[in-house]
Amino acid sequence: MNSDHLSLSPVTCHLSPVPYLQLRMNSDSTNSSNDFQQDSNSQLPGGKSISKQADVEENIAKTANIEADSTDDADSNSIIPNADLNSVLLYLQANPLSRNTEYNSDSSDVNNNELGLLEEKINHKTQVQLKTEEGRLLLILPTESQVPGSEISWSEIWQQTKQRLNGSDRLRIPNTIVHLVAQDRLLDSRQLQQLEETLNEVQLQLKSVATSRRQTAIAACTLGYSVEQIQLQISFTTDLQATPKALADALYLEMTVRSGGEIRHPGTVIILGDINPGGIVVADGDILVWGRLRGVAHAGATGNRECIIMALQMEPTQLRIADAVARAPEKSLRQFSPEVAHIISQGIRISKAADFSRNQLSKINQSL
Amino acid sequence: MTRIIVTTSGKGGVGKTTVSANLGMALAKLGRQVALVDADFGLRNLDLLLGLENRIVYTAVEVLARECRLDQALVKDKRQPNLVLLPAAQNRSKDAVTPDQMKLLVNALAQKYQYILIDSPAGIEMGFKNAIAPAKEALIVTTPEISAVRDADRVVGLLEAQGVNKIHLIINRIRPAMVQANDMMSVQDVQELLAIPLIGVIPDDERVIVSTNRGEPLVLSDTPSIAALAFENIARRLEGQTVEFLELDSPNDNIFSRLRKLLWTKIV
Numbered sequence: 056m057n058s059d060h061l062s063l064s065p066v067t068c069h070l071s072p073v074p075y076l077q078l079r080m081n082s083d084s085t086n087s088s089n090d091f092q093q094d095s096n097s098q099l100p101g102g103k104s105i106s107k108q109a110d111v112e113e114n115i116a117k118t119a120n121i122e123a124d125s126t127d128d129a130d131s132n133s134i135i136p137n138a139d140l141n142s143v144l145l146y147l148q149a150n151p152l153s154r155n156t157e158y159n160s161d162s163s164d165v166n167n168n169e170l171g172l173l174e175e176k177i178n179h180k181t182q183v184q185l186k187t188e189e190g191r192l193l194l195i196l197p198t199e200s201q202v203p204g205s206e207i208s209w210s211e212i213w214q215q216t217k218q219r220l221n222g223s224d225r226l227r228i229p230n231t232i233v234h235l236v237a238q239d240r241l242l243d244s245r246q247l248q249q250l251e252e253t254l255n256e257v258q259l260q261l262k263s264v265a266t267s268r269r270q271t272a273i274a275a276c277t278l279g280y281s282v283e284q285i286q287l288q289i290s291f292t293t294d295l296q297a298t299p300k301a302l303a304d305a306l307y308l309e310m311t312v313r314s315g316g317e318i319r320h321p322g323t324v325i326i327l328g329d330i331n332p333g334g335i336v337v338a339d340g341d342i343l344v345w346g347r348l349r350g351v352a353h354a355g356a357t358g359n360r361e362c363i364i365m366a367l368q369m370e371p372t373q374l375r376i377a378d379a380v381a382r383a384p385e386k387s388l389r390q391f392s393p394e395v396a397h398i399i400s401q402g403i404r405i406s407k408a409a410d411f412s413r414n415q416l417s418k419i420n421q422s423l
Numbered sequence: 424m425t426r427i428i429v430t431t432s433g434k435g436g437v438g439k440t441t442v443s444a445n446l447g448m449a450l451a452k453l454g455r456q457v458a459l460v461d462a463d464f465g466l467r468n469l470d471l472l473l474g475l476e477n478r479i480v481y482t483a484v485e486v487l488a489r490e491c492r493l494d495q496a497l498v499k500d501k502r503q504p505n506l507v508l509l510p511a512a513q514n515r516s517k518d519a520v521t522p523d524q525m526k527l528l529v530n531a532l533a534q535k536y537q538y539i540l541i542d543s544p545a546g547i548e549m550g551f552k553n554a555i556a557p558a559k560e561a562l563i564v565t566t567p568e569i570s571a572v573r574d575a576d577r578v579v580g581l582l583e584a585q586g587v588n589k590i591h592l593i594i595n596r597i598r599p600a601m602v603q604a605n606d607m608m609s610v611q612d613v614q615e616l617l618a619i620p621l622i623g624v625i626p627d628d629e630r631v632i633v634s635t636n637r638g639e640p641l642v643l644s645d646t647p648s649i650a651a652l653a654f655e656n657i658a659r660r661l662e663g664q665t666v667e668f669l670e671l672d673s674p675n676d677n678i679f680s681r682l683r684k685l686l687w688t689k690i691v
Contacts, residue, residue, distance in 0.1 A: 333513045373477050380480060
């Protein structure tokens with residue numbers, strides 16, 4: 056566990072191919088060209104695909120594989136340390152190549168070895184899921200290994216459940232039956248009742264509980280739910296080694312993701328509403344925002360660089376696709392049109408939705 | 424020896440975050456290595472005041488969850504290289520961290536930075552406890568209002584119980600004209616109630632609002648303001664210098680009192 060605490064010297068930036076500027080292709084250059092920062096033009100390589108305006112002047116590289124992040128220490132070396140925010144968009148390939156990274160353990164960087172003492176993990180990668188499987192509506196709670204059981208995490212799970220339930224209200228048929236998949240989570244009757252009330256509020260009916268915990272089963276029985284005992288899957292080999300999983304179904308949400316709101320989904324996320332500053336959406340697939348994107352959006356969170364972010368009005372705090380991060384321009388545009396953010400060899404590029412075509416994207420990718 | 428200072432108040436909206444941001448900047452301008460720690464989990468604002476919101480990739484919670492190293496979470500300020508910000512998570516509650524974890528974070532920072540300013544949330548619950556746990560000193564921010572002073576008094580008691588004995592008072596948003604008209608508590612009134620040493624008085628200034636909205640701390644502004652000067656003076660006093668308190672009654676004075684003062688200084 057120690058390797059990730061070694062401080063990397065800033066030299067590791069040499070891993071990044073070339074520093075790049077991020078571009079916004081914008082045909083109505085007249086009204087916006089002054090708004091963009093062009094302080095780093097000299098660094099542009101050749102400039103063949105570089106258009107008039109370079110708006111986002113910098114970047115921080117970040118590991119692609121969030122899942123692997125916490126467990127695979129060697130991989131976390133691919134993170135650029137002390138990401139220099141004055142530099143132009145740094146772009147780092149999160150490939151095993153980073154294992155050759157030079158590191159310098161006695162650099163004066165803050166040493167957080169001490170933090171290793173704390174084994175308490177705050178894992179918030181897994182959220183409550185609501186999905187339909189074989190015609191059954193399932194409410195799946197994270198397992199205790201994903202979110203350790205405590206009073207606090209319960210209130211968080213409950214909050215999340217409420218938020219999720221309100222997210223796609225309109226499309227739901229009243230009195231649909233819900234099956235709770237509690238996994239190995241310990242639930243007492245009070246918590247089960249809380250869940251039921253919440254479900255009732257949105258006209259859903261809790262019918263059955265699937266659990267691997269005896270106490271939960273007993274609590275569910277006493278409350279009159281049908282109980283399904285499931286086997287707890289103990290996997291000694293971590294999921295990381297497993298074959299790549301297919302993406303989950305798209306998550307359709309009708310809501311505003313407000314400050315502090317967080318949507319994580321192992322697939323594509325479609326949001327009919329806004330993402331406010333301070334809100335974050337992390338998807339393993341694409342992110343489509345039918346509204347204003349003003350918070351943080353992270354598409355392709357597990358490392359898929361083909362993922363895109365679309366928004367009717369693109370004014371993000373930050374955009375992340377796979378391992379690339381882009382900051383919004385300092386000055387905002389005055390006019391908005393639907394835009395698409397995608398990754399090209401130089402980093403994240405934002406194009407007008409009208410100009411964006413898959414064709415163009417694949418051409419760029421081939422030239423990589 | 425790193426100085427670990429918490430900015431707290433009890434009451435909300437008295438200017439804790441503004442003081443933290445400006446004081447951090449002022450200390451960094453004096454050449455100190457400063458780390459600002461936002462302890463307001465779930466309602467973080469310090470990044471906004473510093474204009475660093477869009478540079479945040481990792482937060483303190485990720486550091487504690489060991490998803491990144493501490494130095495990765497630190498956001499450098501492009502205008503002032505001596506200053507870094509450790510942002511709080513926005514999507515977590517105050518219970519996401521424990522006082523022990525805060526201590527670990529701050530102690531790790533203490534190895535590199537000369538000043539660590541912790542911006543405490545309002546209230547005296549978990550977030551407050553987290554914020555004061557690692558602190559060695561405290562700055563109490565209050566406005567000259569009875570409610571703010573009462574809350575500050577309570578907080579002083581809590582800090583003393585926690586073993587933080589080096590406590591200084593900052594009186595924020597004072598309006599000299601109102602004090603003169605006896606419509607507002609004076610500095611002396613507040614000091615009398617709280618009985619802790621005063622380290623600064625900051626006048627009410629509209630430019631504070633402008634700077635907050637722009638994400639540019641006042642002390643970085645090109646146009647000098649009394650509020651910015653007050654922050655710089657506090658920073659110098661923290662450094663151990665003796666700095667005279669500002670004369671705060673100039674702008675709102677009428678022409679006669681100004682003239683009188685001018686004459687008075689001439690005569691003396």
